[in-house]
Amino acid sequence: xxxxxxxxxxxxxxxxxxxxxxxxxxxxxxxxxxxxxxxxxxxxxxxxxxxxxxxxxxxxxxxxxxxxxxxxxxxxxxxxxxxxxxxxxxxxxxxxxxxxxxxxxxxxxxxxxxxxxxxxxxxxxxxxxxx
Numbered sequence: 321x322x323x324x325x326x327x328x329x330x331x332x333x334x335x336x337x338x339x340x341x342x343x344x345x346x347x348x349x350x351x352x353x354x355x356x357x358x359x360x361x362x363x364x365x366x367x368x369x370x371x372x373x374x375x376x377x378x379x380x381x382x383x384x385x386x387x388x389x390x391x392x393x394x395x396x397x398x399x400x401x402x403x404x405x406x407x408x409x410x411x412x413x414x415x416x417x418x419x420x421x422x423x424x425x426x427x428x429x430x431x432x433x434x435x436x437x438x439x440x441x442x443x444x445x446x447x448x449x450x451x
Contacts, residue, residue, distance in 0.1 A: 321346050322344065322345070322346045322347060322348070322418050322439070322440040323344070323345045323346055323440075324342055324343070324344050324416045324417070324418065324440060324441065324442035325342070325343045325416075325442060325443075326340060326341070326342050326414065326415065326416045326442045326443065326444060326445040327340070327341050327342075327343075327445060328340040328341050328445060329413075329414060329445030329446045329447045329448075330446075330447065330448070331448045331450065332406055332447070332448070332449055333406075333449070333450070333451050334406060334407060334408055334449055334450070334451055335405055335406065336406050336449070337402070337403060337404045337405075337406065338403050338406060338447060339400060339401065339402045339403065340356065340400065340401040340403070340414055340416075340445060340447070341398055341399070341400055342354075342356070342398065342399040342400075342401075342416030342442060343397065343398055344396075344397050344398065344399065344416070344418065345397065347373075347396070347397070347418065348418070348420045350420070351373060351374055351420070351421065351422050351423045352373045352418055352419060352420050352421060353370045353371065353372055353373065353418070353419045353421055353425070353426070353434060353438070354370065354371055354373060354392070354399050354416070354417070354418045354419075355367075355368070355369050355370025355371055355379075355390060355399065355416070355417065356368040356369050356370070356390065356399075356401045356414055356415065356416060356417075357414070357415045357417055357435055357438070358410075358412035358413065358414045358415065358447075359412055359413050359415070359444075360409070360411060360412040361411075361412075363412075365415070365435060366381065366432070366435065367379075367381050367431035367432060367434060367435045368380070368381055368384055368388065368401070368414070369381070369384065369388055369389075369390040369401060370390070370426065370431065370434065371390055371392055371399065372423060372424075372426065373396070373423075374423045375423070376392075378390050379426050379431055381431055383409075384403075384410075387403065387404050387405045387406075388401060388402065388403050388404070389401075389402040389404075390402075399416065401414070403447075406447075406449045407449060408449050408450060409449075410447065410449050411447060411448050411449045411450070412446075412447060413444040413445065413446050413447075414444060414445055414446075414447055415441055415442055415443075415444045416441070416442040417435075417438040417439075417440060417441045417442070418438065418439060418440040419434060419437050419438035419439050419440075420439055421434065421437055421438075425437070
């Protein structure tokens, strides 16, 4: 059974930086995606960034590209999201998620489609960007 535990959320001023961690266990043996999604108050959950396990390819939503960086440790059990130049609109609960999905899925269908296909979710960590 996949278990995901997020940490690192908090309050940060606009323009600041913050890093999130996701400790994962019970990961699938084969093809999967692991990464970050977020849900702002009153909005639908959206994709932020994911890693394609088989080859380490990374994907980002347009609104965070160039500001956020996703990475994972060598063992592959911890995934990080390094967030720079944070904006008030980045305020959201950030969720770590895993999906047992074939390689190439995001290339074919996009990050939003992946969000709907993810199998396992953490409980989330709140990031608030405010002065």
